[in-house]
Amino acid sequence: MSGVNVFGLYAAAAVGLGLYGMITSPQPLRKIIAFNLLGSGVFLLFGVVGRRGAAAGIGNDPVPQALVITGVVVAFSATALAVALLLRLSEKASSTTLSSGPAGRAGSDPPGH
Amino acid sequence: MSLARDMITLVAVSAGAFFFLAGTIGLLRFPDTLTRLHALTKADNLGLGLVVLGLLPQAASVRDALKLISVWLLALLAGATVSQLIARAAREARTTR
Amino acid sequence: MLSTAATLDATASTGGFMLVLSVVVPVSGVLLAFILGDRYVRLIACAIVLLGLAISAAILVALLHSNGPIVYLLGDWPPPLGIALRADGLAAVMLATTAVVICAVAAFAAADFSATGTGRRASSTFWILLLAIWGALNTIFLAGDLFTLYVALELLTFAAVPLVSLDGHTETLRAAIRYLLFALLGSVLYLLGATLLYGLHGTLDIVLLSHRVGAQPAVLVAAALMTTGLLAKTALFPLHLWLPPAHAGAPTAASAILSGLVVKGSFFIIVRLWFNVMPGVPGFAATQLLAGLGGAAIVLGSVVALRQERLKLLIAYSTLAQIGYLFLMFPLAFGPSGQLESSGALGGGLLQAISHATAKAAMFMAAGCIYATLGQDRIPGLRGVGRILPIGVLAFAFSGLALMGLPPGGAFLAKELLLQAAAENGQWWWALVLQAGGVFTAAYVVLVLAHAVGTSDGATTPHSATSRIRELAALALALCSLLLGLAPWDAFLPIPQASAADKLGLDAVWKMLLLLVGGAVVAILLGRWDLPLTHPWRCKALRAVVGPIRRAGLSSSALLENCDDLLREWPVSCICLVSLAAAFGVLMRVAY
């Protein structure tokens, strides 16, 4: 099962890569892309786990497969929501930076109601 | 019979792979958008066509063969459209500059 | 394997269909409200709220009459192939609390979010998301499968994030993105852990896992990842970068839900993980780390709360501190051996969560009334609001007292239980933290109340009138929190019988007074705003003594505030997240 382990190693690497991207990317959109990379790593790990559980004439345990399909759709929805928020922010503000500097301390905006 | 089929597959798929390789090198090495596009479409159309052609003798049923051919046709259609759109965008970018 | 699950879960499903309904009813409310459109949204939401309240009550009653948890097998498929819903005492009381808080918030918001004019967008969205949050929380409390919990967590996040940015200001949009991204990071780590558990044991069912899990290295990695991911969603210090702006920036009714209920969702999964899925696996050192973070959260959250200029931010930081309080139960429940020793501490911790859910929602609603009346919520500008908004300020006072642990409140009983557990298994240091937490809470409550009831220099004019229903909703919820200690908890939580009643008395009043005085002293020393009480102090000698101490206190609290600013930077927070995961992994490994 060497091939499976190759992909298992890659999945772990993708998780590390995605984490690094999420921590260090300055642009929010890059963080979203890194999140997707991270997610693909986690899903692949699940796939490797399922591949190890191949049995009964099925090459990959169907339960992890189903869970990954659900997970992919959830991750896509998350991406769409994050992108929509980001686009809206870029319409309202000149910069899409996520940090609020010491002057504009978070929440100094008047709240609703 | 089986040997002849395998030979056809071997030759056609290798030729297809060669076109892909050439197309990729072209994509990386050519200087501007239009020439790169030229390289890319070769890989897409000819390369994929040859690969499909090579795989046809291996298809288990007529249905599988039809699926393979439709994959090629769809890729052809999409490739042609997209490359024209890219070419047009490139031309507009050049004229406005 | 199937047979063990079947025997476990065959233990009666009478009334199990109610578990299904408690998830399905809010979800169908979401669908119905979405189809019928803006005009009917509020109507549907109110009908669903009443129905859901009835279902939660029915589950409580059904649990009283059943021996053991109520179990329902979805699609009649037993785990590990299928998914089970299970309601034990913890789940049932959380369901009931959620129903009560949602009910109060709905009453509060009914005046706020009406379906007229340009507010149609905010109104429709709010009501649909309120129902969605409810459905997600009920699923979290009932689901017996780690992946279903993941989907429910995402449901919760997806419902909570748009609530934060409902008013569409730049800062709240920014807060919403930070919240979403950080929460996603947390849930990915959780899923990663779940993946490893499936790879080890071939199931994600909580009960089945609890029979199979041992201290294998992969389990420890999974536990560390899942715990950290959930902590990010719960916003335990130092992973709180998203909480203050998100909770302070949302509309009031949404803040009440976010602060009172939403953070409890991921907290509840941590409890499930540590107490049900892998009891005893994390070990002593890890519980100490968890509670240590809680203690740090109490100090940092409270001190920074005392420095806030705006009331809503003060309450948001108070939530940060109170979340820390919730995690003190872990070492007390597990004890030095790392095994479950004091179930009273578990009961106390859950009770603390319930008490905070009600009190904090009430506090945000009271603050919302004050904001609506004054048109602003700067703390120095609160003077005289007690005159024009007596009920609102009273609601604030009650909820503050409930948070501090005034008998017979839920927080009071919880604190007693935790102190008892600390005494029993000899962890006196957590008793100190518990007491300090009470004093800190008293400090910021006193700070706000002193300003609110203080006389103003000029006549305070109301900016606009707030509706009486809103004040009453806040007051009712605050009272509810204050009376929680009288409820018959022993039927649902592992709490010794009648421990509340015998602790009422002169002794309790004395403790409370001590707490208030201590709070006032802390507020004077660390608060950024002078208490109005200090004005009559013309005594120079006293000033000469207090002055330097206060300056020292202020500079140290400013230091903590800077520290908080640094921790809320995105890269720093993320690095904290990953380091915490590593620390948990190492500590859990050390235990074996």
Added chain:
Amino acid sequence: MNIASTFELMLAAVVLGLGIWTIAVHETYSAAVGFVAYGLLVALIWVRLDAVDVALTEAAISGGLGGVLLLGAAARLRHAELMVAEVPDRLTRVSAAVLSVMTAAALVGAVLWLPDSAPTLAPEVVANAWATSLTNPVTNVLMAFRAMDTMLEKVVLLLAIIGVWSLAPDTAWGGRPGPRHRADPNGVLVFLARLLPPAGIAIAVYILWTGANHPGGAFQGGAILAAMWLLAVMAGLTDTPAVGRRWLRLILVAGPALFLVVGLGGLWFGTAFLAYPTAQAKPLIVVIEVAMIQTIAATLGLLLTGAPERSAKP
């Protein structure tokens, strides 16, 4: 080392390289392009893992629609993103790198420590397939054994739509999302948008239908339908619908609603919530999937077009 494992090694190496490039490349737009290619190659890994259902989903949703979403956002944010100049300092980057490597190493360790006799539910899935008389095990898990997850995930999709719509300006609430696209009516894009959708719809229906017994299903088919619709919108052949429309909202909830109704039917008439009577299991699942493919297509398409921007009234 045989050819297959050499291929897998190369595939993993290429994907890793692409991943690193996507994270490290300077321009955000390039990163988005990199991610599209990455998604497609990851789908190949899924094929190698013998999970063709997931491969289809990954290619259609992650690589395809997700890529379009990110590319569109990158194009629109080109200027805003450039202004962000808060590159983290060296210390942050180094510690982030160290921690990420540690996490990856811990995961590698955990994967290597997994027991040799891997636990699996595959035999149980196969043994219980009689209940639905479908032979695609993944569809069985999604639609029968873990139907609750699938139903909740439909609600997640709906909430994402509500969340995206809630970002509309108050004046555009209930209006049409995205700009009105116009393209040269004799141009090649319009030509493609007229030619491709019939074929796309046929393929989507085929994938849905074959999903009962072979890889495929509502997700994959729905993603293709969504792509066809987006193509027509981009070519200006059709406009995005006003989001306040009743029919649109009906389509958007059809999947979860029908799921709930069938589930409650099981609770009322049958043995349990979401339990299908054995004789009608297949037709019921097919009906739910037909409703779901429409819901998924509409949801995915509208998630890509974003928040309403134009008032419904002209």
